[in-house]
Amino acid sequence: MSHTLGIRQAQKQKTRQALQDAALQLLEEQSLSSLGLREVTRAVGVAPTAFYRHFRSTADLGVALVEEALGSLHPMIRTTVSTAGDSAERIERAVELIARHVDAYPAHVRFIARERHGGVQPVREAIRDQLARFAEEVRAELAKDPVSAGWSDDDLLMLAHLYVDQMLSTASLFLETLDAPEDERARVAGLARRRLRLISLGRLHWNGG
Amino acid sequence: MSHTLGIRQAQKQKTRQALQDAALQLLEEQSLSSLGLREVTRAVGVAPTAFYRHFRSTADLGVALVEEALGSLHPMIRTTVSTAGDSAERIERAVELIARHVDAYPAHVRFIARERHGGVQPVREAIRDQLARFAEEVRAELAKDPVSAGWSDDDLLMLAHLYVDQMLSTASLFLETLDAPEDERARVAGLARRRLRLISLGRLHWNGG
DNA sequence: AATTCCAGAGAACAGTTGTTAACTGCATGG
DNA sequence: CCATGCAGTTAACAACTGTTCTCTGGAATT
Structure with missing residues (x-):
């Protein structure tokens, strides 16, 4: 209460x-x-x-900002990689969700992208820890998918980190299109979809390390 | 002369x-x-x-450092993604080359990773331009490969950027293992290989947009 | 109602910053 | 050999930094 x-x-x-x-x-x-x-x-x-x-x-202050910027993102993650719908639908949904998030919290996204490899150690570590938590949640979600049969936990975590990195990379690209014409944003969205599609293809044909 | x-x-x-x-x-x-x-x-x-x-x-000064850190990397790029050898050999060679580069120029790698999304606009732009040149060279190299038959130039450039991003991400990971035990470095190398393998699998089964 | 607590104010500290100006000594080109 | 050019020096500037100590007014507690 x-x-x-x-x-x-x-x-x-x-x-x-x-x-x-x-x-x-x-x-x-x-x-x-x-x-x-x-x-x-x-x-x-x-x-x-x-x-x-x-x-x-x-x-x-920076560490507090990491909590503010990433802490509230966990519930969103689950719906992003939820197993509902086919592959194309999930990709479309994920890219859309990222775009909306960048629109809503551009300063948060910029901060994380900038300080992830920035010059302040405690902040870098805070971001790394939060992203590791994200990856762990994504891994848990991926494990539910029948496609993940035969995957080792280690390989699933690798794939999860790949998705998280893509999420950040895409968010950073959207950030640069905030004051750009609409067609530029559409181009970035298309690029992000193709990248996710290629990774998903690799996932489908993964032979198990 | x-x-x-x-x-x-x-x-x-x-x-x-x-x-x-x-x-x-x-x-x-x-x-x-x-x-x-x-x-x-x-x-x-x-x-x-x-x-x-x-x-x-x-x-x-920062812009000059970008030239120094990335300018000399172009010749290396070509050999990294050269079409010689089978897929596993190429991946092994690429990861090895990245590891050696991080060993030789850790400060350069740190600088690029840090300032790519850093707070100084001209430096960000200089890095973005150089990385775009890299991606263009990788694209040209990929185009030579028979696997790329049926690929549009746009898709090839997308894949090239994906490879460049992986290169940077991997380099950044190696950077953190510089004063870590040897097995930690081996773990990162293995992780990098699996990520590249997954992307290569996606590439093989790409249906053409 | 009296007392304690504490977020924020105010002033002062030594140390730092970027930038300007006028200089010095030495390599260069005539 | 002499005049010019220019990399680097010295001194000084107003402005800024993080941190300490002391103080105050009002909320919280008893």
Whole structure:
């Protein structure tokens, strides 16, 4: 049960969220590695020292952003690779879902793509861990599919990671088409579908390592 | 013919290279977006203002690093996807070549992986352009293979980009095993081989869009 | 109603940054 | 041999950074 927060805790969470939102916006044109604590507080309109009430450092802020950006994605994953429908339908559904997600949370997608290999170790690790959880869920979902008969767990995990990577790569491509003409977005969608189709073909003919 | 540089030009190129080397080393623990000009000159042991004799800004330095890191890779690409040998041999050769490259130029690999989606636009664009050139060369090489009969140029380019992405992804994985035990490296190599094998299987059964 | 707690403000700190200007010494070309 | 060019130096600038300490006002607790 969710206990209603006091005025005090509520206000604190509000400022904290404001800091995260401001950071996410500032990170459109730079990396977390160069994000300054004062820069963030200035954008929110709060004293620099208030930052420490919420985060130890900007790296700590970054880890919180990873949770925000990826934590809410887990339920979506399951429906994305759900075994319902034939292969073409599933691919179409997945690409569509990715496109919508990029539209809804472009800053989140940019942040993850940028910091996955970025210059701040704790953030890299947080992203790696979350993506590993994703891959594990995808693997579990793939295992339900009769196509996966004869597959080792290791091979299934390999395939799951391949799908997760494709998801991120596709999201990153969609990100670049956000302020591009519609036909450019359609081209990316077509490209993503063909890539998934090729991987699915390889999956169908997998001989088992 | 290569005209011998004067003492002057030679010394200039030497410091320029020193700046690039120092930057590359400093970028192991941060992103280009936070790399300071003074930081670089201090590491080289040269006055901050000397920087301007070589680069307009650190972003400019970054673009030069892209050339250095990726420019020399083109000849290697051709042999990597050359049509010699059967599928398993080609995959083995490719993974081996990537592993050796990561061993030889870890800082280069880290830089490209980090800045491909990094916070400095000109650098992102430079990397994107170079990778597009790679993909184009891979496409040309793939086109020679009889397996590619019936493939459209567009589909071949899609496959080529898939291979290039795999190359980068694998290199990034090898990078993380640089100070890890040998069996960890072997595990990554095996993973990379299986991923390439799955893609190659998809390629063999491609029905043509 | 009195007391404690704590998110945020304010001021000050030493250290850093990019950029400008005027300079020096040495390799170069006439 | 002398004049020019130019890589690198020195000094100084305003602006910015993260962090510490002290303080305040109002919510939370008793």
